[in-house]
Amino acid sequence: MRKLLITLALMVGSFSLASPAQDLFDQASFYLEFYYNGFSTVNVKDLGSRYQQKLEQTCASAGENCTYDQAVPLIESMIEEIGDGHTYYQSPVDLSRSDQSRQGEQPSKVLRVGLSHQAVSGSHDRLVMDVVEDSPASEAGILYGDRIVAVNGRLLESFSSDADAQKFLSEQVQSGNPVTFTIVRGTERQKLDIRMVPREINEVRLPSLRYLPGDVAVIHIPEFFPEGVVGERVHRLVSQAKEHGSKSMILDLRGNPGGSAMEALISMAAFMDNPTVIFTDRYSSQRTEYIIIGSKGSIRNAKGDTLTRFNLPFASRWTSPLAILVDEGSASGAEYLASALQQAGIGKVIGQPTFGIGNTTTRTFDLINGGGLNISFNRAFFAGGKPYPEQVKPDILSKLDLDILANQGRDVVIEQALQILKGQSMANTVAPLQPNALMFSAIN
Amino acid sequence: MPFWKYALTPILAMGLFSPVLASPAQNLFDQATFIIGFNYNGPIKLGSFRDLRKKYQPQLDQACTGLGEQCGYVQAKGVIQNILQTINDPFTLLVSSAELEDDDRFGSGLGPVAPRIGVWAKETSKGLVVTEAFLSEPAYKAGIRRGDVIAQIAGQPATLARLKEAEASPKAVSVQVLRQGESRELSLTPQAADESMQPKLEVVGTTAILRVYHFYSSREFSTARQIQQLVAQAEQKGAKGLVLDLRDALTGFDTEALLAAGVFMPKVGFIYQSRFQGQSSSQRVENGRYFEKPENQEEREARNQSLPKAFLSKLPLVVLVNHNTINSAEMLAYFLQSGGRAKVVGEPTAGALGVSGGAEGPLLSGDFLAVSSLRLQQLDGTLFPMRLTPDVQISDDPEALAAGHDLVLDRALELLKGGL
Numbered sequence: 001m002r003k004l005l006i007t008l009a010l011m012v013g014s015f016s017l018a019s020p021a022q023d024l025f026d027q028a029s030f031y032l033e034f035y036y037n038g039f040s041t042v043n044v045k046d047l048g049s050r051y052q053q054k055l056e057q058t059c060a061s062a063g064e065n066c067t068y069d070q071a072v073p074l075i076e077s078m079i080e081e082i083g084d085g086h087t088y089y090q091s092p093v094d095l096s097r098s099d100q101s102r103q104g105e106q107p108s109k110v111l112r113v114g115l116s117h118q119a120v121s122g123s124h125d126r127l128v129m130d131v132v133e134d135s136p137a138s139e140a141g142i143l144y145g146d147r148i149v150a151v152n153g154r155l156l157e158s159f160s161s162d163a164d165a166q167k168f169l170s171e172q173v174q175s176g177n178p179v180t181f182t183i184v185r186g187t188e189r190q191k192l193d194i195r196m197v198p199r200e201i202n203e204v205r206l207p208s209l210r211y212l213p214g215d216v217a218v219i220h221i222p223e224f225f226p227e228g229v230v231g232e233r234v235h236r237l238v239s240q241a242k243e244h245g246s247k248s249m250i251l252d253l254r255g256n257p258g259g260s261a262m263e264a265l266i267s268m269a270a271f272m273d274n275p276t277v278i279f280t281d282r283y284s285s286q287r288t289e290y291i292i293i294g295s296k297g298s299i300r301n302a303k304g305d306t307l308t309r310f311n312l313p314f315a316s317r318w319t320s321p322l323a324i325l326v327d328e329g330s331a332s333g334a335e336y337l338a339s340a341l342q343q344a345g346i347g348k349v350i351g352q353p354t355f356g357i358g359n360t361t362t363r364t365f366d367l368i369n370g371g372g373l374n375i376s377f378n379r380a381f382f383a384g385g386k387p388y389p390e391q392v393k394p395d396i397l398s399k400l401d402l403d404i405l406a407n408q409g410r411d412v413v414i415e416q417a418l419q420i421l422k423g424q425s426m427a428n429t430v431a432p433l434q435p436n437a438l439m440f441s442a443i444n
Numbered sequence: 445m446p447f448w449k450y451a452l453t454p455i456l457a458m459g460l461f462s463p464v465l466a467s468p469a470q471n472l473f474d475q476a477t478f479i480i481g482f483n484y485n486g487p488i489k490l491g492s493f494r495d496l497r498k499k500y501q502p503q504l505d506q507a508c509t510g511l512g513e514q515c516g517y518v519q520a521k522g523v524i525q526n527i528l529q530t531i532n533d534p535f536t537l538l539v540s541s542a543e544l545e546d547d548d549r550f551g552s553g554l555g556p557v558a559p560r561i562g563v564w565a566k567e568t569s570k571g572l573v574v575t576e577a578f579l580s581e582p583a584y585k586a587g588i589r590r591g592d593v594i595a596q597i598a599g600q601p602a603t604l605a606r607l608k609e610a611e612a613s614p615k616a617v618s619v620q621v622l623r624q625g626e627s628r629e630l631s632l633t634p635q636a637a638d639e640s641m642q643p644k645l646e647v648v649g650t651t652a653i654l655r656v657y658h659f660y661s662s663r664e665f666s667t668a669r670q671i672q673q674l675v676a677q678a679e680q681k682g683a684k685g686l687v688l689d690l691r692d693a694l695t696g697f698d699t700e701a702l703l704a705a706g707v708f709m710p711k712v713g714f715i716y717q718s719r720f721q722g723q724s725s726s727q728r729v730e731n732g733r734y735f736e737k738p739e740n741q742e743e744r745e746a747r748n749q750s751l752p753k754a755f756l757s758k759l760p761l762v763v764l765v766n767h768n769t770i771n772s773a774e775m776l777a778y779f780l781q782s783g784g785r786a787k788v789v790g791e792p793t794a795g796a797l798g799v800s801g802g803a804e805g806p807l808l809s810g811d812f813l814a815v816s817s818l819r820l821q822q823l824d825g826t827l828f829p830m831r832l833t834p835d836v837q838i839s840d841d842p843e844a845l846a847a848g849h850d851l852v853l854d855r856a857l858e859l860l861k862g863g864l
Contacts, residue, residue, distance in 0.1 A: 027482065034471075283471060
């Protein structure tokens with residue numbers, strides 16, 4: 001008799017629990033509660049109980065047919081309460097896209113010329129903020145800071161709103177026909193017609209190198225996602241810049257959202273000796289130390305056993321003056337790199353305080369709906385045991401002025417970096433010049 | 445006075461932002477109970493992970509009595525083993541990372557990482573009866589063969605425990621080996637096996653005997669591909685019948701078992717039933733090509749699984765199994781039996797036929813958990829049994845083997861001779 005009662009109770013118990021929504025929620029809340037190792041002060045356990053109640057309300061009518069999709073918004077707002085940029089949900093589509101970018105293959109699926117642009121205040125023109133490497137735009141020579149004033153002969157000013165201008169631009173790119181942008185460039189406000197054939201592009205971003213007058217090289221690292229690619233390319237670009245005879249360098253990490261910690265580490269080795277990151281998990285069961293010495297890297301566990309060795313046959317090393325640019329969009333791997341260089345006293349960091357997730361790494365847990373839950377899993381430390389800072393605070397604060405960029409073709413942050421580099425390379429021989437004069441002469 | 449003292453407690457408690465430190469035992473218990481409770485989809489009713497925790501937390505508390513935050517992984521492992529015992533399914537187990545490393549090596553066509561003399565043996569009153577001496581390993585090289593009896597190890601009566609002990613030392617060990625009354629003294633030095641445990645073919649007259657030890661694979665090595673090649677070889681050598689010996693065979697990848705069945709059957713397949721919506725899939729092999737159809741998606745060929753060539757054998761077939769034949773090995777026997785392609789002779793199998801899953805982890809202790817998270821079904825939806833029942837039941841007899849008679853094999857040969 002008693003036995004029967006127990007059986008019934010168990011059955012009722014498992015009936016009320018079994019729905020796809022509940023399964024997905026259970027999985028997500030367990031992973032969060034068990035593995036979260038970030039710095040949020042939110043009590044994750046309480047959070048889980050609170051959202052369990054919300055889930056029960058949401059699923060009240062659907063019962064055991066309550067779907068994965070009904071649980072997802074609750075999981076997302078639960079995670080939002082944690083307020084940690086390294087802890088986030090990815091839909092199945094997002095997850096497969098980030099897998100693609102890790103593998104270095106992220107087809108755009110639509111026709112693109114390969115640039116991102118934004119509004120210019122007081123005008124419907126568009127300002128080029130970013131150009132994808134190996135895209136029609138980069139091949140045609142479009143540059144960051146170019147101002148698009150017309151598309152296929154039609155002035156963007158002639159539209160009644162930014163939205164209409166943007167829509168027209170997109171339609172022309174999507175038409176599949178060649179498209180001509182009229183742009184205004186640089187401090188001389190040179191006007192150029194640039195013809196491009198839109199195509200499907202690889203949206204994975206790679207480091208690039210350009211030169212500014214005064215023997216200055218600029219290496220731009222837009223992200224650290226493509227594994228086995230980014231770090232090596234940074235070293236190769238450094239060695240190119242050296243061969244080119246560059247005397248100083250700007251490392252532009254603005255807007256870099258991060259990616260692979262390994263690629264960030266390999267990139268560090270192009271600028272400093274013995275870069276090291278030590279990762280600890282919440283239970284200290286998987287403490288690992290990543291270190292590169294010369295052209296040899298290794299990953300060691302807590303006992304000091306080497307788990308993996310890797311070689312950097314491409315290793316190159318920049319030893320001349322360096323300025324590092326960051327902004328509020330520089331996150332994760334970009335923060336690791338900037339912090340390591342700042343900590344080692346290599347180069348000045350210029351720009352805005354960074355996004356603020358430079359002391360953890362995220363790990364992706366696969367969910368039963370095909371999506372992924374990314375959780376702050378590791379905390380990061382320097383070789384001596386000092387933690388990586390959450391946020392990089394620039395040595396010199398400098399903010400991009402979009403109006404100056406759009407109207408005069410001048411990036412004031414780059415100008416400030418040039419000024420500092422010039423000061424460094426001439427510090428021993430020449431007295432500093434007037435700042436204003438420098439700012440103008442530097443950009444030409 | 446006592447008033448404010450009590451009042452203070454809740455205020456303090458609210459101020460504690462960081463969670464109270466749990467013991468390593470509690471953490472491991474929480475992790476393992478979730479992994480088991482959430483994923484388990486085997487034949488018994490287990491309840492949710494919450495039910496599991498509710499039921500076993502008192503056991504953990506008891507094991508941790510007096511240890512507090514110092515309560516360690518050992519205490520939790522005891523309770524986890526109790527849970528696994530209740531589930532009583534030879535698939536759902538704690539697996540060490542060393543065992544997983546060996547599985548990886550098997551997949552590359554290598555033997556285990558630890559040095560050994562390279563035999564499988566059964567303990568009897570007369571000593572260890574060798575059921576397999578692996579090609580290229582020390583025992584085989586010294587002349588030891590299936591059916592030999594290791595009577596003494598270093599002057600002591602031979603037991604499995606003593607053999608293991610001798611293998612743990614890098615030094616040479618003397619063994620006394622009996623072959624039908626004749627005695628020999630051999631000196632064996634345990635060695636880590638390189639290429640070993642790959643399928644082995646023997647053709648005697650018009651009968652081929654194919655021994656398979658596991659179903660692992662990797663990019664460079666495939667058990668199924670080897671089976672395919674060896675069966676083709678057997679036909680070329682004039683074999684008119686085949687015995688597929690899966691006695692003591694380890695598990696491996698179900699994909700390999702299915703591909704191996706495809707060497708004998710033009711079409712064969714099964715369904716992985718998950719407890720989670722959208723996670724089930726059907727798997728099938730046709731002409732050596734492997735197809736997968738995830739729930740609610742189109743079928744697609746898994747090209748990295750497919751065999752490079754198609755080959756279909758029509759040889760009369762008998763499969764041998766015993767109580768150690770487990771999981772993927774049971775599946776191969778069952779595909780052939782349920783498809784009417786082979787007669788199965790031997791003992792009822794280990795009992796992990798109808799389930800599968802991967803190794804989940806790592807747990808905090810560094811171990812992994814294999815959990816029956818998938819239930820197997822025929823393509824028509826019929827559930828697989830948990831254990832395969834042979835068409836002809838006959839037990840292994842180690843003592844008869846030592847006297848030169850493999851009774852199970854003899855029975856299979858009779859069946860082949862009689863035209864099944």
